[in-house]
Every structure is written in structure tokens, then in C-alpha cells.
Amino acid sequence: MGDIQTVAVVGAGTMGSGIAHVFARSGFPVILCDVEQRFLDRALASIHTNLGREAAKGKLTEADVEQSLSRITATVDMESLSVAQLAVEAAPERLELKSEVFRALDRILPSAAILATNTSSISITKMAALTKRPAQVIGMHFFNPVPVMALVEVVRGMATSDPTFAAVRDLSVKLGKTPVEVNDAPGFVSNRVLMPLINEAAFAVMEGVATPEAVDQVFKLGMAHPMGPLTLADFIGIDVCVDIMRVLQEGFGDPKYRPCPLLVRMVDAGWLGRKSGRGFYTYEK
Structure with a gap:
């Protein structure tokens, strides 16, 4: 080289x-x-x-x-x-x-x-x-x-x-x-581990286990994450999260990687997170 x-x-x-x-x-x-x-x-x-x-x-x-x-x-x-x-x-x-x-x-x-x-x-x-x-x-x-x-x-x-x-x-x-x-493997390390975490956090909200605020607080206070997974999803873009989950699902052929239906509906609604002004949270445009 x-x-x-x-x-x-x-x-x-x-x-x-x-x-x-x-x-x-x-x-x-x-x-x-x-x-x-x-x-x-x-x-x-x-x-x-x-x-x-x-x-x-x-x-x-x-x-x-x-x-x-x-x-x-x-x-x-x-x-x-x-x-x-x-x-x-x-x-x-x-x-x-x-x-x-x-x-x-x-x-x-x-x-x-x-x-x-x-x-x-x-x-x-x-x-x-x-x-x-x-x-x-x-x-x-x-x-x-x-x-x-x-x-x-x-x-x-x-x-x-x-x-x-x-x-x-x-x-x-x-x-x-x-x-x-x-x-080289689908999602490498970062997204292979992070995206199922975000996806599971979205399932917890969809199933009424906890609010987005509560889920994020658990990760900030209990796991010392600088921001909770749903705040992070809004920052990354909900559409990007869904796309990466689909890459994982297709790449591994494993249904455990299917995107949470709530995330898919949010993308359909145009609630893409910070960049669109609304995701799990609302943002000033």
C-alpha cells in the first residue's frame, strides 16, 4: 500500500x-x-x-x-x-x-x-x-x-x-x-447488537409494558447508557433502524430480527425521529 x-x-x-x-x-x-x-x-x-x-x-x-x-x-x-x-x-x-x-x-x-x-x-x-x-x-x-x-x-x-x-x-x-x-457479517457488531435492543424496546412500548420515557430511564439509570435506546432510535432515524433490521432479517434468515410493527407504522406515518420532528418524542423543527 x-x-x-x-x-x-x-x-x-x-x-x-x-x-x-x-x-x-x-x-x-x-x-x-x-x-x-x-x-x-x-x-x-x-x-x-x-x-x-x-x-x-x-x-x-x-x-x-x-x-x-x-x-x-x-x-x-x-x-x-x-x-x-x-x-x-x-x-x-x-x-x-x-x-x-x-x-x-x-x-x-x-x-x-x-x-x-x-x-x-x-x-x-x-x-x-x-x-x-x-x-x-x-x-x-x-x-x-x-x-x-x-x-x-x-x-x-x-x-x-x-x-x-x-x-x-x-x-x-x-x-x-x-x-x-x-x-463482514450482517450489521457487523455495532448494529447486530444495537438494533435488536432498539427493536425490543419498541416491542415493550407497543405491548404497553412501559412508556418510551420509562424504557429510556431504565437504560440510563440502570445500565449507565448516555441515552436510552428510544432516544437513540429517534437520533438515528426510525426508517434507518427498520432498514437495518430488514438487512439483519434477510442476511441471517432468522425471524428474531423482524422489525417491530410499531417501528414500521411510525415509518409509514412519517414519524422518523429527530429529523422529521416526531418519533418516540417530539422535537422543535
Whole structure:
């Protein structure tokens, strides 16, 4: 593996902008790519705000903020990613969309470059098989909010090589993150364990065992979780939780992973959590 100097981030949503922020803050030139300029403008504004927050807390100087911002180039032209040694795909969690992005990256990036995906549940092995470089494909699963959360799940597909793994593990440390090695399986470790917890909490509410407030209090006070599972579900997005439960159900073929009917009804109603203003709790828009 050559040295990773320039990084491409594809997808300028919440996760993509956070990933670009962290790479730029750590000294890497970043090319942030999305399909429309307005998505890029929104991402750059968000990165500026979040770097400003870090400066206000004394974690960065004003000069650090300006230097970090100057390292980010925003573009709608995917062909310009050809100078990167690593691409991190952070497109929405839909296989067709991610597949399209991965095929394009495989064509555009140099043959020695690593292709990483920030997927939270889609098979790394399946994504790698779409490319001519399966040994250089890996999962790099960051957690939201990316600048704050220390964990990166580094996920090996069936064909991921040891040098690819080592390069991404070492890179994660340079970003100030803690890499944890995980093998490719539906939901990896994080969502395989978390989503059934959220799902079971939703069943407890649906069956009238307890209110959302009571369920969350039990986990905050009894298990020392910083937030309860239903507050967390609202933060993640109820629709995302249902999608990941379906990935687990399909991937394992086990009915224990079926999404709670209450979660499915909430998605049908448009109660997606914090982003829609209503989930298990209501939020000011």
C-alpha cells in the first residue's frame, strides 16, 4: 500500500461531511464529492460551524479552523477524484446507489487506491465483488457525530488483504479514532447488537409494558447508557433502524430480527425521529 495522502469522500450528507471534517482536521487534503452543489454548500457550512464549535471549546485555534477548511475541495465532478489514494463512500444506505458509486470509483481511482465504504449494514464482500480490486475494499464504519465519536469499525470483506486492513487501521489512529477489527457479517457488531435492543424496546412500548420515557430511564439509570435506546432510535432515524433490521432479517434468515410493527407504522406515518420532528418524542423543527 502506498502512502495515503489525498482522500476522496463521496456523499456530503451528515456522515460524509463529518468524515471530510475529521480527515481535513487531521491534515489530509480532502475532495468532497456529491451530485448537486447545494449538498456540498450545506456540508461546507456544517463543517465550518462544527470546526468553530471545537475552536470555542479550545480544542482548535482559529488558524487550525481556516487551515482545515482550506484542505477541503468540493466538487460535483467524480472524475476529479482520480488523484486520491483512498476513497470513502458515504452515500445513503441503499445497495443500488452504493453499487453505482463503487463501480465509478473503481474505474476512476488509481489501481493501487483503497476503496472504503461507510455502510452501517451492507455486505463489504458484496461491494468488493463489484470491483476489479476486491483485496483493496474495506468497511470504514464511522459513528455519528463523526468528529466526536472515537470508534471506527474496520470491516474486512472475504477478500480484504492484510496490507489494506493495516493501512486503514493505521489511518484511523492518525485521525484520532480507535479502530476495532470486525469481520463482514450482517450489521457487523455495532448494529447486530444495537438494533435488536432498539427493536425490543419498541416491542415493550407497543405491548404497553412501559412508556418510551420509562424504557429510556431504565437504560440510563440502570445500565449507565448516555441515552436510552428510544432516544437513540429517534437520533438515528426510525426508517434507518427498520432498514437495518430488514438487512439483519434477510442476511441471517432468522425471524428474531423482524422489525417491530410499531417501528414500521411510525415509518409509514412519517414519524422518523429527530429529523422529521416526531418519533418516540417530539422535537422543535
